Amino acid sequence: MNSIVNCCKLLAAKASNVHAFGGYLSRGMARTIDDYKIKWVRPVKLPSIDPRQSGDLGLNVSVKPTDMKVLYDKSKELQDADEIVKRMFTLEFQPRRETKNLERERVIALVKRHICDRASAEVKIAAMTTEIQYLQKHIDEQRRNTKLRVFLKELIDKRKKFLKFLRRWDYKRFEWILERLNLIYVPQPKIAGKVSRKDALRRLTKDYCDGIIQQKLNIFRAQLKEQQKIFFAQKVKNLEYILAEEKKYGLHPTVSEEEIDIARKKAEEILKETV
Template sequence: MNKLLNIVHAVPRQFVRDYAFKSDLKIKWVRPEKISCIKPEKSGDLAKLPPLNPSEILPDYKDSKELANADDTVKSMFMLGNNPNHMTTRYYRDQMIKEVQRHAQDYGSMEAKLARLTALIRRYQSHMEVHPRDKMIKVRLKEMIDKRKKFLKYLRRWDYPRFEWILEKLDLVYKPPPAKFHWITRKESLQKLTDSYCENIKNERLEAYHKELQEQQIPFLEEAIKKMIFVRQEQIDCDVPVTVTEEQIEEARKELAQLQETRDAAAAESRKQSDETFH
């Protein structure tokens, strides 16, 4: 029995997974931060509500002659800044509906509904920035955003020009749901980062090798011309068929001269750019 146990322990453990393995690659993956569904970046709101003037009179009492003749203490009771928040919300809602309604009594069209929802959504978003733990408002805000997306989807299907107009008027961007949801996983992201890292290394090495070959072009052509002249002269002296012609040698010289001119022009241009940068 002891011999059998010794044999088992002697066999190397080939399938043991090393969870503490640390890669030497300079690759670091950070999980992207999840954006809340109630944030303007996710809901599609490109603008916020305009700043409120606290001294503005409530819309229902703007045309009141008695209030116009009243003293400042009475007027302050009818200012937006001295009234509950729901009065400010109603003010923003009415102002946004007036921008898109078809007539003065239009509160039931699709444009008016979208304007009403947009005003409430932006009002609740500003509230959530101050009170991020308000669960009730958060749930309401999520439901309103989903409802507005549904209305926009239907309006886009029914009347596309009106859909574009309402987006421009309310400063919205429509983000349709993806046809197929794709989870962001660490494994797949690391595979993509590794592929990109290897591709960059390959390109860098190829570029370095290409520059090295370019630097060897002029010495190679000079050496090739010398050898061609030597081989031609030896063939003539030995009275054997000449395989290297004068045209080949002249063509190599022209190629060498053209290459030197190109290198000199590039060097002059780089010196000029460096001087301009320095001055």
Template sequence: MLRRLTPLLIQSRTIKHTVDIKWVRPEYIPAYKAERSGDLEALPPIPETALGQDYALSEEIKDAPEAVKKIFSVGHLGKKEYNILVKSHFMDKVRRHQYDENTAETRIARLTGHIRCLQDTMENDPKNVIAKKTVQELIDKRKKLLKFLRQYDYKKFEWLLEKLNIEYKAHPDTYNKLSRKESLRKLTEMHCENIKNKKLDDYRNLLESQQGPFLTKKLEALKFIRNEQMDLQLPITVTEQDIKKVEEQLEEWTIKDEIKQQARKKKRNILLETE
């Protein structure tokens, strides 16, 4: 019976019972959300009165009455024509020339426009499974193109991210399954590391505070030894350079100590004002 109870008693005394660390499972963020896709802005401000891409090229539409223009506007033609204008808006930002359709930057711009449209669709209809699957595939495809451009032309890669207002979030090198046990282990390690660093900082501050009095005593002792050796006509072991070096160290410590004291006074005054 005692042999069976011994492991339980040992486990009850482990660090997870002595350290108060709580772990909460992080909130799940879908892949189409801007936090994971890297899109830093929403759809461009294209009005519903804008003409469709093909109809805007017609010369007759310019002199047509307002009722006719309304029929050929994106507000009347539907979401498909609006999405075409969104893609064209992003592609026009990065085109090399009028007929540039298949370079890496224009393909990324076209994908970005398509992703933004699908993100808007998912915000209005989160249960749209087809749109969710499509936008995840497009985000992965854009990441591959961005990785290619980053490898072969980094300046253009940076320029493209700024133009399209997106953030590159590469796929992680390794995939670790999220679990409570592993997360608690990492949190415990971080907690112990913080305690160690705090104790080291406190000990470092203690030694720095004792450095001034130590250097003062050392300087007095070196001067005394040098004077005694000169008076007794003994071989001089303490040179002027040794004394000068200690004086410089003491001067540096004095300046640093004054700066620390001023910082502490400012912090104390701020705390008193807040109270």
């Protein structure tokens, strides 16, 4: 008979637990991961050379075909030359690398410290950024070029090391160069390795259970607040009654007005917190 009563009490406790906590299953009722309200979707894997993975949003420089190649715009001989001769030294009639060189010089001019700066961390990051974004556009035309993909990945990792160094030693300059070069710093993931369903479900289950525990603690904390409100209100009444009775019969008071005021203030504070 006692075993039947205990089983009924256990089932009633589990049913009340499910009702009280929004349909959550109590301990012992869940058998598989499908019993919990957990859904895991495999994240989309992006290659390391993808602009969304490397953090390149595009450079804020413009290079036109009518621009002169690097260093030739300052030539005194070309200033007095014929228009046809000048046109021969524009990017329209030069190899593609000259366009990249001019773009690199203009990007470096955005971050260099002085006119002769060629070795600072900012200049190196700017030069690598120009090369990275050029190769990211070029690799769409040559998707099977494995050597180019490996070189691009190594260059992205090298730039990330420079950004990590700059972030550690001069954070203001680090933020400034990200703004100037229109970059997003993508740090290494905290949990290294490939994404697996088993590990992800373990973390999701842990977060799910922590949420249930926190919800129960919040309900228990609210119940304690209600009990404290009743307790301190009753305490004020009892202390006032004791003090009045001791004064009535001429006894030495064991309760002071200060203790009553402290209890009254505590009751008011708890009442304000619960409102």
